[in-house]
Amino acid sequence: GQNIDQPTEMTATEGAIVQINCTYQTSGFNGLFWYQQHAGEAPTFLSYNVLDGLEEKGRFSSFLSRSKGYSYLLLKELQMKDSASYLCANMDSNYQLIWGAGTKLIIKP
Amino acid sequence: GAVVSQHPSRVICKSGTSVKIECRSLDFQATTMFWYRQFPKQSLMLMATSNEGSKATYEQGVEKDKFLINHASLTLSTLTVTSAHPEDSSFYICSASSPREPYEQYFGPGTRLTVT
Numbered sequence: 001g002q003n004i005d006q007p008t009e010m011t012a013t014e015g016a017i018v019q020i021n022c023t024y025q026t027s028g029f030n031g032l033f034w035y036q037q038h039a040g041e042a043p044t045f046l047s048y049n050v051l052d053g054l055e056e057k058g059r060f061s062s063f064l065s066r067s068k069g070y071s072y073l074l075l076k077e078l079q080m081k082d083s084a085s086y087l088c089a090n091m092d093s094n095y096q097l098i099w100g101a102g103t104k105l106i107i108k109p
Numbered sequence: 110g111a112v113v114s115q116h117p118s119r120v121i122c123k124s125g126t127s128v129k130i131e132c133r134s135l136d137f138q139a140t141t142m143f144w145y146r147q148f149p150k151q152s153l154m155l156m157a158t159s160n161e162g163s164k165a166t167y168e169q170g171v172e173k174d175k176f177l178i179n180h181a182s183l184t185l186s187t188l189t190v191t192s193a194h195p196e197d198s199s200f201y202i203c204s205a206s207s208p209r210e211p212y213e214q215y216f217g218p219g220t221r222l223t224v225t
Contacts (some may be wrong), residue, residue: 031211042115042202042216043153050211087153095212097143101152 002026004100006088011106012078020073020086020103028093032064032071035087037102043087047073075105083107112136113205115217122193122224129189130220132203138183139205143214144176147200159186193224 003025012018024032031050035043049055049064049071061074073086085102092098112135122128132142142159157165157178165178177189186205190197200221204214 033211033213040200042219045213045215048211048213091211095141095206096155096158097214099153099155 002090002092002098004088004090004098006086006100006103008101009104009106011108012075014078014080014107014109016078017074017076018078018105020075020088020105022071022073022088022100024069024071024088024090024098024100026090026092026098029066030091030093030095032062033089033091033097034060034062034071034073035089037085037087039084046086078107080107080109111207111215113203113215113217115203115220117220118218119221120223122222124194124224125192127189127191128193128222129187130201130203130222132186132188132205132217134184134205134215137205138208139186140183140208141206142180142186143204143206144178144186144188145202145204147202147219149200153202156188190222193222195224198222198224 006022034046036046037043047062054063059076064071085104087102088100089097114133116131144156145153156171157167159165159178159180161180161183167173180186200219202219204216206212
């Protein structure tokens with residue numbers, strides 16, 4: 001079967017660092033995607049990993065381990081505007097995205 | 110680049126009527142577009158995959174006769190909710206697949222449908 005697991009909710013403090021984990025089991029693999037979704041809005045593309053390792057993009061970094069079926073999104077220097085849901089998605093052998101349920105990140109001052 | 114528009118952003122309709130939602134890729138050609146539905150505090154649910162010039166592929170449990178999808182050009186896909194009922198009230202979001210690897214999806218802003 002196909003399965004994406006990520007925590008339902010996380011809380012962090014403004015200015016701190018938070019890591020959101022994602023594990024996946026899907027048929028085929030064509031990349032691991034992270035999206036950000038603010039309440040009432042559509043998701044926006046954050047990052048993509050297809051090879052093992054860390055991809056850094058400003059305050060956001062994403063890591064992938066294909067052998068472990070594991071990825072994480074690292075957010076540094078948290079700002080209040082980072083409060084959102086973060087969606088992990090795996091692209092399967094048909095180039096279709098299999099979505100996790102999302103992690104709601106709450107930032108406290 | 111990679112802008113996807115969706116219209117209307119909000120619509121309220123009466124039970125039994127039909128509603129058409131348009132999804133356009135503004136600055137790229139999208140062979141494949143996707144239609145999602147999202148209920149409050151729930152994850153995205155893929156309804157169907159729309160390929161230009163061919164019939165849409167519907168996910169299990171999605172009624173193809175109720176949710177009509179037309180992908181007439183490389184920049185436009187439409188979703189028509191026919192004979193809408195209150196339980197169809199939801200946030201409908203389209204996405205368009207980039208024509209180049211890694212074929213990431215770019216989302217429209219969504220349409221909030223309320224059926225009274």
